Amino acid sequence: MTAARQDVTDARRIVVKIGSSSLTTASGGLDADRVDALVDVLVRHLGGQPSGPGGAEPGGAGEGKQIVLVSSGAIAAGLAPLGLPRRPSDLARQQAAASVGQGLLLARYTASFARYGRRVGQILLTFDDVSRRAHYRNAYRTLDQLLAMGTVPVVNENDTVATDEIRFGDNDRLAALVAHLVRADLLVLLSDVDGLYDGDPRRPGASRVETVRGPGDLDGIRLGNAGRAGVGTGGMVTKVEAARIATEAGIPVVLTSAGRAADALAGLPTGTHFHPTGRRSAGRLLWLAHASAPRGAVILDEGAVRAVTERGGSLLPAGITAVEGDFTAGEPIELRAESGRPVARGLVNFDAREIPRLIGRSTRELARELGPAYEREVVHRDDLVLLRG
The missing domain is CATH 3.40.1160.10 (Acetylglutamate kinase-like)
Known part of the structure; x- marks a missing residue:
């Protein structure tokens, strides 16, 4: 039996x-x-x-x-x-x-x-x-x-x-x-x-x-x-x-x-x-990771890719080189390397229209110019999951 x-x-x-x-x-x-x-x-x-x-x-x-x-x-x-x-x-x-x-x-x-x-x-x-x-x-x-x-x-x-x-x-x-x-x-x-x-x-x-x-x-x-x-x-x-x-x-x-x-x-x-x-x-x-298609994407430079994938860091504005799609704060987006390879998915803290003026800048600089609400991550590590492959 x-x-x-x-x-x-x-x-x-x-x-x-x-x-x-x-x-x-x-x-x-x-x-x-x-x-x-x-x-x-x-x-x-x-x-x-x-x-x-x-x-x-x-x-x-x-x-x-x-x-x-x-x-x-x-x-x-x-x-x-x-x-x-x-x-x-x-x-x-x-x-x-x-x-x-x-x-x-x-x-x-x-x-x-x-x-x-x-x-x-x-x-x-x-x-x-x-x-x-x-x-x-x-x-x-x-x-x-x-x-x-x-x-x-x-x-x-x-x-x-x-x-x-x-x-x-x-x-x-x-x-x-x-x-x-x-x-x-x-x-x-x-x-x-x-x-x-x-x-x-x-x-x-x-x-x-x-x-x-x-x-x-x-x-x-x-x-x-x-x-x-x-x-x-x-x-x-x-x-x-x-x-x-x-x-x-x-x-x-x-x-x-x-x-x-x-x-x-x-x-x-x-x-x-x-x-x-x-x-x-x-x-x-x-x-x-599995429940929904991302509403857009941000492109990361090599340093940001390493920070996210190897060091468990959050995504900061300084590491972004471009933004794609039309999304609002709180929605899922994809984090991609400059080659186009998806490396992570996360819940974004800013609307897509806000991100272009944040690209490549430090959070301290943004806080001085735009106010304390901008001294934060684009995607916090607690709201981020790495993708396989």
């Missing part, structure tokens, strides 16, 4: 992500049976039994475990009620569908978990909500408190207000970042495919990759596009990228199909098991 995956069975705080195609019909409506099947698995893993208004029966195999559910499906759920035959390509109609569908999705989860006396709480996130220090702490406190009170947080991107520039882009990536945010012990990615394959799983000869211990195990593997139902945004590319984000932060990942969720949570050898490759890093910097 194959041994259980120890890091899976030992996990106490777990993030489970479910894709749109696993929750909806091909026409776009929510499939109540699929939602109920997922909830049945999650509550059994939590140790609950069907109950009355007093709550689920305590104890059992899931005692002490906590689950955060990252659920796609809001836009897909809103298609049919709005008479849309397929997922729209324009942002405005996507937001309209999300506005209608998000309520339907949460109502379905509320009713399904209520069969076990379990409560759910909705958390809608954008990159802007969590890239700033105070907002990041608030997001963590809210999720932590919900879990402490026995509630299952249901997390989704706030599609109704997110713009192209501040979107996570897909809920696989969002799930990896949420796993880091809540300090999870495990991330489980559920879709319509039962794992990562070394070829198209619909064709003969393709084999499931059971274990990934590092990037080298992915050499030669071609990754597919969006799910078969055509209602989601992700595909195997986004799932493997999410697994990379999580494992680099020290969090193991299991990728499998929604139908095998029970086996995955039990630690059985289903799907693909991604082993951690790194250690946990400063929390919100992971969001900064």
Whole structure:
């Protein structure tokens, strides 16, 4: 008998992500049976039994475990009620569908978990909500408190207000970042495919990759596009990228199909098991590195590149040679070497239109001429993350 995956069975705080195609019909409506099947698995893993208004029966195999559910499906759920035959390509109609569908999705989860006396709480996130220090702490406190009170947080991107520039882009990536945010012990990615394959799983000869211990195990593997139902945004590319984000932060990942969720949570050898490759890093910097495209860039001279990448310094105006893009203070920007190579990403302290008159000057000089508000870093080291390569 194959041994259980120890890091899976030992996990106490777990993030489970479910894709749109696993929750909806091909026409776009929510499939109540699929939602109920997922909830049945999650509550059994939590140790609950069907109950009355007093709550689920305590104890059992899931005692002490906590689950955060990252659920796609809001836009897909809103298609049919709005008479849309397929997922729209324009942002405005996507937001309209999300506005209608998000309520339907949460109502379905509320009713399904209520069969076990379990409560759910909705958390809608954008990159802007969590890239700033105070907002990041608030997001963590809210999720932590919900879990402490026995509630299952249901997390989704706030599609109704997110713009192209501040979107996570897909809920696989969002799930990896949420796993880091809540300090999870495990991330489980559920879709319509039962794992990562070394070829198209619909064709003969393709084999499931059971274990990934590092990037080298992915050499030669071609990754597919969006799910078969055509209602989601992700595909195997986004799932493997999410697994990379999580494992680099020290969090193991299991990728499998929604139908095998029970086996995955039990630690059985289903799907693909991604082993951690790194250690946990400063929390919100992971969001900064992976959650959003930068709104612009500043070009650094050689001395500034060394200060930022080798000495852990902040970016000062004296080290900047040029500015690109149109951004405002507090937004993410890219820090580039003069060759164009991105070296870091950070939250900028000035608007793009202010930076040209700061270039190449010391903060002391700027303070004398422009006032004390200019005696500060363009990007503080606490708001800066280095980029790989």
